[in-house]
Amino acid sequence: MAEAHQAVGFQFTVTPDGIDLHLSREVLKHIYLSGVTSWRKRAIRFKNGILTGVYPASPSSLLIVVIATMSTIYARIDPSLGMIDTIKRTMPVSGYMTVQTQTVFSAILFSTGLWLSLILMLRYTLKALLSYHAWIFESHGKISFCTKLWLVCLLNMFSGRRPLLYSFQTSLPRLPVPRVDDTITRYLESVRPLLDDEQYNQMEVVANNFKKDQAPKLQKYLILKSWCATNYVSDWWEEYIYLRGRSPIMVNSNFYAMDLLYVTPTHRQAARAGNVVHAMLQYRRKLERGEHAPLRALGVVPMCSYQMERMFNTTRIPGIETDFVQHLSDRKHLVVYHKGRFFKVWLYYGGRHLWPSELETQFQRILDDTTEPQPGELKLAALTAGNRVPWARARLKYFSQGVNKASLEAIETSAFFLTLDDEVHGYDPEKLRSLDLYAKSLLHGKCYDRWFDKSFTLIAYKNGKLGVNAEHSWADAPIIGHMWEYVLATDCFHLGYTEEGHCKGDISNGLPPPIKLQWDIPLECQEVIEDSYMVAKVIADDVDFHGCLFDEFGKGLIKKSRTSPDAFIQLALQLAQFRDKGEFCLTYEASMTRMFREGRTETVRSCTSESTAFVRVEGWPPLAQRLDLFRKAADKHQNMYRLAMTGSGIDRHLFCLYIMSKYLSIDSPFLKQVLSEPWRLSTSQTPQQQLNMVDIKRFPRYVGAGGGFGPVADDGYGVSYIIIGENLITFHISSKFSSPETDSYRFGQNIRQAMLDIRALFDQKDKKEKEM
Template identity: 55%
Template structure:
């Protein structure tokens, strides 16, 4: 939790229905439609620049997958199929069947099943409520030993969770952007997705679908089975399908009719012996410490976006990366080792490589920005050089010419052969004080950003890689907005997520002002005020006051 898993957010400004069970029904149905298309090999591979197909191996383990703890190392367990989801609500676990003899349950039938879980008033059994904390913060060897006990004492319940298509958490609290305190509510939303309460997500499942009490959605994703573009592709399909294709009735329920003949969701029974109670309590304590220590900050930057950067004839990602170097230098007064993930799916089973964004060229530009003797034309020239260098490093990383995976492989081999290498030990011990990633929007054809600009995913985020560092994720929402997700540790006296957020906004505006097209942009105090919170014509809570999306009721 926090150190490995990452999160994905719902739409920022709209919630299609305030009914928790209805949103869960549509979302689960849409996710399983994606799995059906995946199984039938109907999902086209992504193409680099519209020509070169990227490896699709990671898609195989999206569903029916669990990370299983081991004493020495974990392993991935993947099932060919699963006809149920595991559901957590108020400390209880349920097995909810997703299919009948006629095939996949309709959204309305799934909604009825979820509503039965919400209406179930039975209490949680002792220690059952906190059992999932073992997946969040327990040492993996400890969790492996406890799981061995569960394999004999509660094998049916454990199999129902680990063998599920995915995990669903029905939260008892609302989340998302609110009118009363937009900035704080977004930060709390990110924190709830990243950490929750430390015991209400099964962090070892490939992903947990989180449905809040006001109908807001989110994902918590386990990282070992695949990288963010894979879960992001699935999430785009899910959001678009549940809103634009499935839709909701005028009263907020899923369309169609419920099926009262379906069996009720099965309450899972855990026989938890006394000897594992201390392990659960210790894991819960660790999870709470992790949760309380992470400082999340999310803010939508709406002064300009991809369209402006495109007019400057620059790479949008490189533009942001160099601006982040300026923001971080102003925040900490020094440069630091910077991680940016780049995919290597041009190769079979490729995962990621590192782009080391803190280059000499980027540092020269940052120093020029802070040097009052430098002119704007000089700064702009240095900025273009820094962008070109970043582009060259990105292309090298994507084409297998990066250094970090190679160095890590050499380090693993040196450990295996018991060979001492001071150089490799030093490289492995260096800390990434700034860890960054862009979340790509891969299926723009699923969304109509011009007519329905509110219906775009607001991206996601991850925890910092270093105790005194930052995690920064960003997504281009349409053409005129960039949403940033920033994380750090509250225990650090050197970092502050909100402070870095202000530096990022200032840096973006200062860089934009170097271009003739951006000289009208002026700094202003940041905050989700009235202009920021409503300019997308969407609501801040459960009322869509702007244009309704296809398939939705105008009353919602």
């Protein structure tokens, strides 16, 4: 055991001559190196904290201001308009200084104050510039004079300075609270295609009554909250949408990300895990120091980086009424699950990260370990897959003392969780359902071989394939996607493998072996574990998944038709939905609000009057009319997406009004109805190439397969899609076997045909133009 290995470094015996002390040089060396690493880390964080704190200025600019002030004083010019003399007279220690020293010290104080004032002015200027969103509504290739001027100002402010990850945080604008009138109008517009005339008239009356009677009071309190909170939505969204849910988070909340689609760098399970874990540690080190470059729309407009703070060393802790997210500082270990056993693996040795080859050795030791699981250990993680209340009670009763407490603490305080899976998964074009089974394995596995409460679980399969299962409360999918892109690119293009498929590098001889966690789980607790497992298994067995690789065309061809790829796909989904069920439904598309401080997501209601008009007239009108309806629907979708991104969405505002009504004990039939409406088609686009670490034109096979999530409604579909390069789109489709109305494979075929049929419209148009 590692603790025992360290403990024997110091030995002493009591003799008649006094205490005879023996010190291990090797252990002292490791202690010294750990101390140096710790202080170096603190120094770097302190330095980067200063750089972030003064951005867009630099610390060196203080010296420039001081020198300029001193120069004017010696030239007998007073730039302070008498303030330096005032400071000189009021200094309490002026009697102990010469006149010249007093002047210099007063000038330095004035210069520092002036410098801080200039930084504040720059920050408010930057915030004002970042509050300008008209650029997002302008047509592609058509830039107004105001936008050009704004862009020049923004670029000049950023020129010559490399921003760190959190440099823009305090300069990002706050998410605005939309006007109630605008939200109600857009809501009624969104439900119009789903209701007949009588239903719509009733909804209009209910909505207008709410707008007149209850909304003004709720809105006033919500505006007050927006002044006090950094973001008026995010804290309530995290608490009420995620942490207060008492149903299982497996499938219902957690999501997954897949490995590279076509490439497996090595088929050695331990080696692949070793490289990827090392890449994650590199990413974490840069994250903790704030050294990653912030994401920027158009390469200019910064996105909020707040969600990235809790990526590592984070666990969702169960509670009776509500869970909470526990985030810790730098953790030096991870916990590995393999065939029912839990192992603690140290990530540092001698004050440094373990090398990939050393991590491979540790993981291979676990794979070679033949010990049996202890009673209750095999399915222990099923507690995190079942209902939250039984898990919370079991945690308090059975895991609050002794070895159980220590072992559970090792899991919950680990950097992240790793499963060395004993199955083989990945995309295989020769196997019909390989992508479907791969997705199901990542989403729920065996229901007891992922720790669903960890911020994420890394899964390494026997054939060298990988994947990630992520808990949703702490962050959204683009955050995990950012890390995953970095890790896969680092694994393949920077770390690499030997010809035999092993990790590169040497191995230290003194490496302590993994520590097998010990458990003492009584029979009553084992029954709770089994109950949680049965609940989770029913959910997992009901998930109908289909992975659809659409390679007929991609982003390249869609852009030639002068249409947004996202709008194109969303209209194809509406067409597929109508063909699948013969009716339209309330459709959810996630968009981000990260141009605002601590922004997360907003909903785009993709089923519109324009999209339904396009779908309904399929086939019979003239080509020009069909294309006109398509473009109107696509333009409408794009406009709604832009409104959502710029803080003018519908659903987060209505959600917060509903929470406020609960706090104020105001009963609102309108808000109740809005919040109870099911999303039978829930969609999300997985971002790709956030970092541009891999040139997919040069390396077209090194592309990820994206990720997905479980169905949101019992009788609906969950669809995640990723636009990969110019010629590939991957769809991840989920539904429930228990619903007679849904079939994921059937829906996938409908999506494929809808995509082809929309493309055919443009092919016919091009053919007619050539004939003319």
